[in-house]
Amino acid sequence: MSLSAVLAALDLLDSAHVTGRAVADALGAAGLETVTVTTLAGPRGTTDALRAVIPGTEGRRAGGGAPTLGIIGRLGGIGARPDQIGLVSDADGAVTAVASALKLARMRREGDALPGDVIIATHICPRAPVRPHEPVPFMASPVDQPTLNREEVSPEMDAILSIDTTRGNRVINRRGFAISPTVKAGWILRASEDLLDIQQIVTGQLPVVFPIAMPDITPYGNGLDHLNSILQPSTATEAPVVGVALTSEVAVPGSATGASQPTDIEQAVRFVIEVAKAFGRRRCRFHDPEEWDRIQQRYGPMTHLQTPGRTDQR
Secondary structure: OOHHHHHHHHHHHOOOOOOHHHHHHHHHHOOOOEEEEEEEEEOOEEEEEEEEEEOOOOOHHHOOOOOOEEEEEOOOOOOEOOOOOOOEHHHHHHHHHHHHHHHHHHHHHOOOOOOOOEEEEEEEOOEOOEEOOOOOOEEOOOOOHHHHHHHHOOOOOOEEEEEEEOOOOOOOOOOEEEEOOOEEOOEEOOOOHHHHHHHHHHHOOOOOEOOOOHHHHOOOOOOOOOOOOOOHHHHHOOOOEEEEEEEOOOOOOOOOEOOOOHHHHHHHHHHHHHHHHHHHOOOOOOOOHHHHHHHHHHHOOOHHHHOOOOOOOO
16 A cells, blocks of 8 residues: 555645655665755746656666656646645645655565556645636746756656646536546557556456547647646657546646545555556556557558647748
8 A cells, every 4th residue: 555655645746845855865765776856946936846766676777678657747836825725635746756756665665576667746835826727727837848848758758658637627517537548659549458457456446438539639838738747758759658636526626636546546556556567567568569460551650749739820
């Protein structure tokens, strides 16, 4: 179980004074040796980009060939101070990422090291801005999405789980977590059967896949509507990306406080850990490589959807 790691992450992040360095120190105390913090500044404030590496027994850092999984906690900010007091709903991506790092560190310390390397990235911002959005307001980030992608998406990642609170909508009407179809190089592929298997084992329920539209996998800033930022990492990599959405039955503002559900986050953490176990052992595929080759041969690339698109509107 990962509940103790989730509670520790919630306690750590639910502070007006928390910094990326404080989180890095906590991960270091848990046994992680490779944790970096980079302060990013934008026109609307600053945030601390955090990256932690959990080396695998057969990963590249050990000279092996096991694949590397990326885990990205997406969010605008963990707090909206001074407008809101406390941890906001949007924080759950960071909470899940930090809790996953704490859990993996404990597993490694207790003799259950994973075969593949795992890279976990998120950012820590207790004072993020809020922006208008329908049906409920969203949290915004002090820095733009390309900047976050440069810090959070690594060429080392062979596949990515992108975790984000996704409650500010009316298209997902179930509390817990849902996954997206796989997105790769501008293509929306079918949902991974391996990930669906892991999801239903972790939850004890039928798997839930949330709908995405083509604009959702295009970069922010192009004037198109996006469900949220959950699939923005897919615009910065050729690796397959799957969104892991913390969801609710009703639309909840990203800036709302008191909305984080520890048991839902714990399920998401267990899902992430189980995927990391299987992926490093090559027992979990995000997509079918043979089908991918057929798609490319028949229809060609869709990488233009990873760009801002045409700017000439005439």
